[in-house]
Amino acid sequence: MSLRLKIAVAGIALLATVTGCSKGSATKDSSESGVTTVHYLTFSAAPDHLKDLDDIRAAFEKANPDIKVQVQTAAYKDYFTQLQTSIAGGTAPDTFELDYQNFVTYAQAGSLADLAGPSAGDKTWQPSVLASSALDAFKHDGKQYALPESFSTVVLIYNKALFDAAGVAYPTPDWKWSDETAAAQKLTDKAKGVYGDFQPVTFNEFYKAVSQAGGSFLSGDGKKATFNSPQGVAAAKWLIGKPGATMPTLTEVGGTPDFDTNLFKSGKLAMWHNGNWQFDTLKDVPFGWDVVVEPGDAQRASAVFQNGVAVSARSAHKDAAFKWLSYLTTSEQSVNSRVSSAWELPPLADPAKLSGYLDIKPPANRQAVMDALGKQSLQPVVAKQQQMQDIVDKALTKAAAGEDLQKTLDDAAQQVTALLS
Amino acid sequence: MVGPKGIRKAGIVALFLLPSAVPLAMFTIAPMVAAGWISLHSWNLQSPMRWIGLDNYTRLLGDADTRDALLHTLLFLALYLPLVYVCGLALAVAFNRRFPGRNLLRSMYFLPVVTSWVVVALTWKWLLNPANGLVNHLLGLAGIPGPGWWASPGWAIPSTVIASAWKDSGFVMVILLAGLQSIPEEYLEAARLDGASAWQSFWKVTFPLLTPSSYFVVMISLISGFQVFDQIYVMTGGGPAGASRPLVEEIYDLTFRYGDAGGASALSLLLFALILVVTVVQQRLQRRWVHYV
Amino acid sequence: MSRRLLIALLAAGALFMIFPFVWTVVTSITVGGDVLTTPRLIPERAGLDGYRKLFEFLPFWRIALNSLVLAVVSTALLLITSSTAAYAFARLEFPGKNVVFVGYLATLMIPMQVLVVPLFIEIRALDLVDTYASLIVPTIASAFGVFLLRQSVAVLPRELDEAAFVDGAGHIRIFLRIILPLIRPALATYGLFAFMSSWNAFLWPLVAIRSREFMTLPLGLSTLSGQYSNQWNAIMAGSVVSIVPMLVLYALAQKHIVQSVANAGLK
Numbered sequence: 001m002s003l004r005l006k007i008a009v010a011g012i013a014l015l016a017t018v019t020g021c022s023k024g025s026a027t028k029d030s031s032e033s034g035v036t037t038v039h040y041l042t043f044s045a046a047p048d049h050l051k052d053l054d055d056i057r058a059a060f061e062k063a064n065p066d067i068k069v070q071v072q073t074a075a076y077k078d079y080f081t082q083l084q085t086s087i088a089g090g091t092a093p094d095t096f097e098l099d100y101q102n103f104v105t106y107a108q109a110g111s112l113a114d115l116a117g118p119s120a121g122d123k124t125w126q127p128s129v130l131a132s133s134a135l136d137a138f139k140h141d142g143k144q145y146a147l148p149e150s151f152s153t154v155v156l157i158y159n160k161a162l163f164d165a166a167g168v169a170y171p172t173p174d175w176k177w178s179d180e181t182a183a184a185q186k187l188t189d190k191a192k193g194v195y196g197d198f199q200p201v202t203f204n205e206f207y208k209a210v211s212q213a214g215g216s217f218l219s220g221d222g223k224k225a226t227f228n229s230p231q232g233v234a235a236a237k238w239l240i241g242k243p244g245a246t247m248p249t250l251t252e253v254g255g256t257p258d259f260d261t262n263l264f265k266s267g268k269l270a271m272w273h274n275g276n277w278q279f280d281t282l283k284d285v286p287f288g289w290d291v292v293v294e295p296g297d298a299q300r301a302s303a304v305f306q307n308g309v310a311v312s313a314r315s316a317h318k319d320a321a322f323k324w325l326s327y328l329t330t331s332e333q334s335v336n337s338r339v340s341s342a343w344e345l346p347p348l349a350d351p352a353k354l355s356g357y358l359d360i361k362p363p364a365n366r367q368a369v370m371d372a373l374g375k376q377s378l379q380p381v382v383a384k385q386q387q388m389q390d391i392v393d394k395a396l397t398k399a400a401a402g403e404d405l406q407k408t409l410d411d412a413a414q415q416v417t418a419l420l421s
Numbered sequence: 422m423v424g425p426k427g428i429r430k431a432g433i434v435a436l437f438l439l440p441s442a443v444p445l446a447m448f449t450i451a452p453m454v455a456a457g458w459i460s461l462h463s464w465n466l467q468s469p470m471r472w473i474g475l476d477n478y479t480r481l482l483g484d485a486d487t488r489d490a491l492l493h494t495l496l497f498l499a500l501y502l503p504l505v506y507v508c509g510l511a512l513a514v515a516f517n518r519r520f521p522g523r524n525l526l527r528s529m530y531f532l533p534v535v536t537s538w539v540v541v542a543l544t545w546k547w548l549l550n551p552a553n554g555l556v557n558h559l560l561g562l563a564g565i566p567g568p569g570w571w572a573s574p575g576w577a578i579p580s581t582v583i584a585s586a587w588k589d590s591g592f593v594m595v596i597l598l599a600g601l602q603s604i605p606e607e608y609l610e611a612a613r614l615d616g617a618s619a620w621q622s623f624w625k626v627t628f629p630l631l632t633p634s635s636y637f638v639v640m641i642s643l644i645s646g647f648q649v650f651d652q653i654y655v656m657t658g659g660g661p662a663g664a665s666r667p668l669v670e671e672i673y674d675l676t677f678r679y680g681d682a683g684g685a686s687a688l689s690l691l692l693f694a695l696i697l698v699v700t701v702v703q704q705r706l707q708r709r710w711v712h713y714v
Numbered sequence: 715m716s717r718r719l720l721i722a723l724l725a726a727g728a729l730f731m732i733f734p735f736v737w738t739v740v741t742s743i744t745v746g747g748d749v750l751t752t753p754r755l756i757p758e759r760a761g762l763d764g765y766r767k768l769f770e771f772l773p774f775w776r777i778a779l780n781s782l783v784l785a786v787v788s789t790a791l792l793l794i795t796s797s798t799a800a801y802a803f804a805r806l807e808f809p810g811k812n813v814v815f816v817g818y819l820a821t822l823m824i825p826m827q828v829l830v831v832p833l834f835i836e837i838r839a840l841d842l843v844d845t846y847a848s849l850i851v852p853t854i855a856s857a858f859g860v861f862l863l864r865q866s867v868a869v870l871p872r873e874l875d876e877a878a879f880v881d882g883a884g885h886i887r888i889f890l891r892i893i894l895p896l897i898r899p900a901l902a903t904y905g906l907f908a909f910m911s912s913w914n915a916f917l918w919p920l921v922a923i924r925s926r927e928f929m930t931l932p933l934g935l936s937t938l939s940g941q942y943s944n945q946w947n948a949i950m951a952g953s954v955v956s957i958v959p960m961l962v963l964y965a966l967a968q969k970h971i972v973q974s975v976a977n978a979g980l981k
Contacts, residue, residue, distance in 0.1 A: 024845065047939075076941040088835065089837075110468055256543075258943065384680070397660065433886075437802035456828050634865060693820070
């Protein structure tokens with residue numbers, strides 16, 4: 001390259017570096033012109049519901065001309081990396097989404113603002129719109145640190161065509177584990193690649209299975225892990241008994257991403273433990289399907305996952321931020337938008353408001369999603385949540401691979417108890 | 422060294438070094454020093470840091486998970502380095518001569534280097550699927566029972582090694598090819614005139630003159646190999662049940678999932694010390710086997 | 715080994731090498747976009763749905779342009795800073811040279827996962843958060859490039875330098891007029907790697923950027939993965955599009971990497 005060319009490139013590079021110091025739109029703080037900018041970081045909007053969120057945002061800004069909302073999205077798997085780094089660097093977004101399992105960690109660390117103050121000053125705030133149990137879920141030490149935004153439940157999704165072909169009666173709400181196992185065995189035809197059942201062998205299934213068996217994952221005071229009790233062992237046996245028998249082996253499952261979704265959609269899976277977030281994906285499958293509350297054993301207990309939205313403790317615009325969150329969670333516009341686009345459900349006090357959602361078919365028995373709320377297995381959430389989940393996941397995988405079940409559970413319980421102190 | 426001495430020499434050295442030294446100092450060394458500072462604290466990235474001195478170090482040095490992670494990383498390195506070097510070298514030598522279609526074929530060997538790792542991992546997971554993958558199928562035809570590959574604790578790391586070496590051999594090929602290109606034809610002519618066989622002229626002439634490039638490949642592969650993460654994570658997730666979890670995955674988990682940035686920093690400094698020692702040893706050994714003209 | 719056999723083996727191996735890429739392309743044009751258990755070479759139903767989604771979900775051209783400009787600027791800076799340092803280490807003598815070189819290498823020995831947080835705090839202190847500069851700044855210099863180029867300078871015979879000095883040239887002129895042209899293959903090689911590294915960078919841009927207008931391609935593509943499901947054909951379409959500039963660059967760089975043997979003889 002000629003000398004002149006090199007100098008030109010260097011010059012351009014330098015120029016780019018210098019002009020590159022101007023800030024992006026999300027950071028320019030426009031509070032000078034009387035308009036407050038509130039930043040909102042979310043993982044649930046991308047990629048399918050960006051437009052829905054945008055409509056809600058536009059409606060909010062119209063009702064509040066002195067507030068502008070800047071939305072930022074990140075994929076769930078990268079979300080917490082970005083959020084924690086921005087908190088560490090002091091640039092946390094004013095408002096951000098948190099799933100319930102991470103809520104306690106952030107609340108305990110002091111990164112969330114107590115919403116009592118900002119909510120008192122907001123005339124449009126109507127807490128009665130939201131279910132009180134949902135609001136309570138996002139309290140910590142008695143203070144409200146986040147607002148419940150949405151919930152989803154895990155149900156049993158089943159392929160009616162496969163049941164018909166095998167002459168097995170559809171699952172009912174009274175089913176127990178033994179009924180599910182019996183049906184699954186009849187429905188499994190490995191030669192054809194058809195399986196009767198699918199349930200992941202993970203923490204998220206295990207804690208609820210422990211409840212279903214009549215046990216509890218942690219002790220009442222939350223200081224001790226009790227999932228290695230006989231009920232816990234029964235729950236683990238229930239889970240690890242499936243792969244290889246009525247379910248593909250864990251190896252087959254791990255070989256392809258979205259393995260279970262594909263299996264069900266291709267009509268090769270009779271019963272599928274998954275959540276109502278799949279309803280949209282299953283809209284167009286060529287066979288009939290329906291849902292039912294998951295069978296229990298000693299009792300029924302379903303998994304409910306919740307997302308909340310919080311205000312950063314260090315936000316300079318807490319009142320405006322709260323106004324945005326209250327709109328996002330309780331306004332008519334927001335509720336209607338979520339229900340009609342099946343973008344996870346708002347946890348409303350009056351379930352009648354969700355009738356629009358229940359009327360959408362398939363599946364015919366959408367009511368099961370609500371019924372599951374009634375008998376909930378409350379998710380164990382602690383400050384060291386990720387470690388606890390990793391320990392349990394590892395123990396379950398080892399047990400599934402053939403290691404002694406009681407011993408792996410005992411070891412895991414010991415490690416988890418150590419985390420809780 | 423030719424040229425000016427004294428002040429003018431200092432000026433010249435500064436001129437040539439500062440464009441890289443200043444940014445590296447500001448944007449890599451400064452954060453490294455900061456990480457050292459963080460390693461003496463307990464920090465979850467959100468609450469204020471709490472001083473705990475060397476507690477992170479003593480805890481991690483005695484931790485079983487950390488020891489396992491170190492073993493996994495060392496195993497990866499021990500298998501990956503020779504494999505990728507030999508494959509890359511074979512390719513570079515093969516492509517060093519002219520033949521029709523050379524450019525096209527060579528580009529095809531480079532394609533995995535630019536293909537996204539997610540796709541490469543998916544491909545190899547399929548190939549090495551213990552139940553119905555192509556490799557076990559072929560092994561079965563030859564009467565050999567195929568191992569559990571990425572689903573088995575013992576074979577998980579080797580599976581990632583195969584996939585990584587496959588992906589990176591094009592990279593090594595390009596580097597070594599550049600090195601081969603810079604070997605003057607005269608030396609090989611002279612060897613041929615002296616009656617050397619192809620094998621002999623490779624070992625006595627080509628390979629020694631290739632050592633500067635080889636040294637680069639070895640050093641860079643060592644330094645990046647100790648920090649292996651994505652390659653293993655995408656294929657096995659560190660599993661099964663943590664059987665292939667490398668050190669950097671633990672560092673990542675400690676920082677962003679377990680709220681222990683202090684521990685992560687301490688672990689990364691321990692790793693740094695290890696890599697540094699290995700690098701310095703390599704640098705000393707350089708004199709023995711690397712020939713600069 | 716006979717030439718024919720060698721070419722045949724290489725060709726067979728090459729097919730194996732391009733297989734994942736072909737699979738990516740095929741999945742990207744599959745309607746329904748599910749990644750099947752067994753990769754197929756012919757999609758069941760073909761369509762450009764994946765590409766359409768790519769443009770629908772993302773401001774694709776904007777983020778592709780961002781990545782491109784970033785990669786070009788970064789590569790230019792890296793070539794300049796690496797070649798100058800390479801010359802210093804290969805041709806200049808100064809006290810503590812080896813120690814300084816190890817110091818350079820040391821910057822490669824700490825993973826980005828650990829540097830991200832302190833670096834972010836530093837960028838914040840410099841008031842550069844959410845700016846273009848914050849994306850460029852960690853990529854101005856790299857010990858990897860210094861090392862690679864140092865090796866290629868080191869193999870050049872010193873007689874060249876000495877002859878030039880006798881003719882009255884100083885270091886700067888030797889560097890620009892003699893050394894740089896001779897290490898063109900290494901410069902092209904490193905330029906390619908530097909471009910790739912910037913093009914694929916993920917972790918740092920993830921934390922440094924907040925505004926959508928600065929988003930880079932890897933970040934944009936990652937948002938195609940939802941919490942529970944993935945838009946596979948769009949993700950694969952993104953992969954395909956992502957690879958294209960690097961292939962183009964590789965083709966361009968080829969010309970310089972494969973120098974004719976005549977140039978290597980220096981009389």
